[in-house]
Amino acid sequence: MMFWYDHNVSGWGWFTMSVGMVLFWAVIIGVGVLLYRALSNPLGRTDVHAPPGRIPEQLLAERFARGEIDEDEYRQRLAALHEAPSPPKRA
Known part of the structure; x- marks a missing residue:
């Protein structure tokens, strides 16, 4: 027999998959936000009109x-x- 648990996922399996999915989407959204910020402000300047000080x-x-x-x-x-x-x- 190759599958001992007959394709059933235990409670810990569901928990692990849920946490994994939340972390996956958090990383995808975080990368998207950082990419947007980097592309919309290429020089890293916050105020184009007057440099600080x-x-x-x-x-x-x-x-x-x-x-x-x-x-x-x-x-x-x-x-x-x-x-x-x-x-x-x-x-």
Whole structure:
């Protein structure tokens, strides 16, 4: 006789298959999420507009230096930045 248990699966067999199926789908979904995140954000950047640690005055000065804005607009925006309340600092 080749099959001793007559193709019946015990309680532990069902438990093992259930856990295996849950782990299989968790791995498949996890790989899918990681692949999506890697392909949607190829450079690993979180904020494309401003690198961390740069203050708005620096960004404004860089735009003025590149010639994107003229002196009048630079001074108006700089004054607006100093008049506006500063956002709360992140820890």
